[in-house]
Amino acid sequence: MLYYTSVSQGQRLGIRELASAGGVTRRTVRYYVQEGLIPPPLGLGRGDHYTGEHLQALVRVRTLQEQGLTIPQIRETLAGQQPSASPVPSPARQAWLRLVLAPGVELHVSTERRLPSPVRLTELTEWCLANLPPNEEQAE
Numbered sequence: 001m002l003y004y005t006s007v008s009q010g011q012r013l014g015i016r017e018l019a020s021a022g023g024v025t026r027r028t029v030r031y032y033v034q035e036g037l038i039p040p041p042l043g044l045g046r047g048d049h050y051t052g053e054h055l056q057a058l059v060r061v062r063t064l065q066e067q068g069l070t071i072p073q074i075r076e077t078l079a080g081q082q083p084s085a086s087p088v089p090s091p092a093r094q095a096w097l098r099l100v101l102a103p104g105v106e107l108h109v110s111t112e113r114r115l116p117s118p119v120r121l122t123e124l125t126e127w128c129l130a131n132l133p134p135n136e137e138q139a140e
Contacts, residue, residue, distance in 0.1 A: 012049040015041070022058035029058065035071060037061045037078065102128040104135065 019026045032038045038057040041048035064074045095111040099121070105128050109115060116124070 011052065013051065013055065014049060018050040018054055018058065021055055022062060024058065024062065032058065032061055035075065037071070037074060101125045102132055102134075105132055 013021070015026045015029055019029050022029070024032075029038070033040050038054055038061060041050050041054070043049055060078070061074055064077055069077065097109045097111060097115070099107040099109065101107050101124060107124070115121070
């Protein structure tokens with residue numbers, strides 16, 4: 001994923017411009033500097049600024065994150081080491097409906113599936129109530 005437009009040689013960027021060009025927040029830029037993932041800004045105080053090299057480093061970190069690397073693994077990769085473990089892609093998000101059929105009995109249905117008709121759900125609920133009696137401790 002490409003976040004930035006080209007930065008001319010010698011162009012100075014404030015933290016806001018760097019964050020915007022890199023597709024992150026200013027807080028993220030500060031965090032990456034604190035973690036040593038990108039170099040600190042040049043200059044001091046209100047005169048501090050970033051350059052195209054900072055932007056390249058920021059984009060490199062974001063690319064590694066999108067590949068599934070953790071912050072420690074990114075640090076190792078940037079230091080020229082092999083990451084300690086292979087990146088694990090984020091699990092796919094799924095939405096589910098939770099239907100309580102009887103005490104202690106639930107039906108979980110993916111939102112990608114069509115639910116049975118209300119009549120069939122009522123029949124299923126009645127079957128569960130009749131055939132799945134509550135535990136002894138629940139009956140008391």
